[in-house]
Amino acid sequence: xxxxxxxxxxxxxLLNKAIFVIVxxxxxxxxxxxxxxxxxxxxxxxxxxxxxxxxGTADALVGLPIYYLRHPVNLGQGAALQTGxxxxxxxxxxxxxxxxxDGQHQAxxxxxxxxxxxxxxxxxxxxxxxxxxxxxxxxxFVRRLLLRCAVFVNWGLTGVRLSDxxxxxxxxxxxxxKLINLSENRFAHASEIIVQIRQFRxxxxxxxxxIVYTDYSRAKGQPMWNAISIFxxxxxxxxxx
Amino acid sequence: MKPIQFILVSxxxxxxxxxxxxxxxxxxxxxxxxxxxxxxxALVLVPDWANLIAHWVGVGRGADxxxxxxxxxxxxxxxxxxxxxxxxxxxxxxxxxxxxxxxxTFPPKA
Numbered sequence: 161x162x163x164x165x166x167x168x169x170x171x172x173x174l175l176n177k178a179i180f181v182i183v184x185x186x187x188x189x190x191x192x193x194x195x196x197x198x199x200x201x202x203x204x205x206x207x208x209x210x211x212x213x214x215x216g217t218a219d220a221l222v223g224l225p226i227y228y229l230r231h232p233v234n235l236g237q238g239a240a241l242q243t244g245x246x247x248x249x250x251x252x253x254x255x256x257x258x259x260x261x262d263g264q265h266q267a268x269x270x271x272x273x274x275x276x277x278x279x280x281x282x283x284x285x286x287x288x289x290x291x292x293x294x295x296x297x298x299x300x301f302v303r304r305l306l307l308r309c310a311v312f313v314n315w316g317l318t319g320v321r322l323s324d325x326x327x328x329x330x331x332x333x334x335x336x337x338k339l340i341n342l343s344e345n346r347f348a349h350a351s352e353i354i355v356q357i358r359q360f361r362x363x364x365x366x367x368x369x370x371i372v373y374t375d376y377s378r379a380k381g382q383p384m385w386n387a388i389s390i391f392x393x394x395x396x397x398x399x400x401x
Numbered sequence: 402m403k404p405i406q407f408i409l410v411s412x413x414x415x416x417x418x419x420x421x422x423x424x425x426x427x428x429x430x431x432x433x434x435x436x437x438x439x440x441x442x443a444l445v446l447v448p449d450w451a452n453l454i455a456h457w458v459g460v461g462r463g464a465d466x467x468x469x470x471x472x473x474x475x476x477x478x479x480x481x482x483x484x485x486x487x488x489x490x491x492x493x494x495x496x497x498x499x500x501x502x503x504x505x506t507f508p509p510k511a
Contacts, residue, residue, distance in 0.1 A: 208509075209501075221509045228509035229501045235494055243498045247505060345494060396483070 176203035179274055180253035182244030184237050185261040186211040189220045191376060196224055198267035199259070207248055208261075209240040227251075237328075238349025242342040249337050254278075256337040260328045262377040269369050273331045276365050283336040283362040284353075286322060287329030287369035295370050300378075317394060318354040322366060326350040326390075329369050336362050348393045402446070409445045413438050 181204045185192050192208065199206045206226040210217050212234040221228060229247060231240065241258055248256045255274045259265050269287070276282040289295050289307070299307065310325035328350065332340065339360045344352045357364050402410075417438040421431060444451045444467070451463025460466045 218509055223508060225508055227505055227507050229505045231497050231501050233493065233497055235497060239494050239498070243501050246498065247502050250502065343491065345490065 177205050178252070178254035179257060179270070180205045180207055180244075180248035180251065180255070181257045181259045181270065182207050182209060182241055182248060183259050183261045184209045184211060184240030184244065185213060185217050186234065186237070186240075187213045187215040187217065188261040189213065189215040189217040191263050192217050192261055193220045193224065195259075195261050195263050196221065196226055199270070200225060202267055202270065204257075204267075204270065205248075205251070205253070207244045209244040209247075211235060211237070211240045236345035236349075237347060238342045238352070239345040241349060245337045245340070245342075249334055253334050253337070255331055255333060257331045258328055260377075263374060264371050264377045265329045266370055266372065269329070270331075273329065273367050273369070276367070277331055277333050281363070282365045284332045284357055284364040285330060286324070286364060286366050287327045288322070288324035288366040289327060289369065289371050290323040291366060291368035292370075295368055298371055298373060300373060313391060314351055314354060318351060318358060320354050320358050322354070324366070327369065327371075329371075332362075336360075344393070346390075346393065348390045351390070351394055406445050410442050413441045413445070 181199050183192075183195060183199075183206065185208055188195070196206050196208060206224075208217075208221060208226055208228050210228065210230040212231045218228065218230065227247065229243060231243065245256050255277050257270055257274065259270070265287075273285050273287060276285050289299050296304070307325055311322060314325045315321045326347070330353070339362070340353060340356045342349045342352055356362075417434065420426070420434055426434075444463075448463060451467060453463075455461065455463045455466040458466065460469065
């Protein structure tokens with residue numbers, strides 16, 4: 161079923177249906193339904209990309225009006241996002257949003273995130289935890305320090321200075337989604353996006369986002385030492401691509 | 402011939418036969434491997450040659466020279482595997498992606 165058909169069926173939420181929210185999920189059976197439901201309620205087209213979960217993530221989604229895609233093998237978050245982006249573009253999306261499955265991101269923030277794209281001010285909007293004081297305070301202290309360091313490393317590697325690093329909440333126009341092609345299957349995709357924004361000279365802005373750190377999301381999120389693995393992965397790829 | 406020389410020469414010949422038996426590699430590669438195996442056999446049978454070459458290139462002992470060359474070879478092989486694995490992963494990703502998009506469902510089925 162295409163986005164156009166959905167538009168006709170719903171009649172009302174015309175604009176939001178052309179906004180495709182991509183949710184990459186790996187073993188998120190416990191929370192995926194509660195993550196998807198608010199997005200559906202707001203009228204967005206929700207695309208869940210199941211990265212070969214083994215915990216019944218698919219069962220948790222039965223009956224929801226969402227697109228469900230499942231990788232036959234576990235490939236990583238970057239690969240799942242790229243699959244979702246390609247699918248969304250094929251379905252005729254106007255805007256593509258990346259949204260974490262673990263409940264960290266707020267569905268109500270999508271509206272503000274896509275606004276600069278809909279108004280033609282930007283091609284890509286990147287969520288940031290460091291633009292509002294109240295959002296900064298939500299970030300655990302050690303993680304805050306690590307992210308500050310990551311900002312500088314990213315600046316050095318990509319040439320783009322941002323206020324946040326590896327924030328998975330971002331939006332892009334369909335044209336930008338067609339240009340961006342993530343080849344980093346795992347977590348290094350977040351830096352690869354920045355590299356490609358610069359490469360394709362896409363206009364970008366940062367928007368404040370509130371990240372809710374729950375015990376679940378902290379347990380599921382990237383461990384601190386992953387930063388080293390991401391950094392070495394990026395360096396190796398850069399040298400031997 | 403000492404027992405260790407016999408073991409090493411036998412292993413080298415076995416490796417060479419296995420490699421050439423595949424008949425999948427280019428002629429130039431086969432010639433290079435043949436040269437390396439020949440050099441290996443010569444160095445096993447006449448260890449003093451390793452010392453001579455080592456002195457000639459500025460390394461103290463033949464054993465040290467072989468260690469350095471061995472480490473370089475391991476590094477080169479690892480790099481080759483890393484690149485090959487990257488290529489395979491890209492292929493796997495593309496195939497999986499195409500199949501995933503083709504089999505997308507709305508809404509999800511039980």
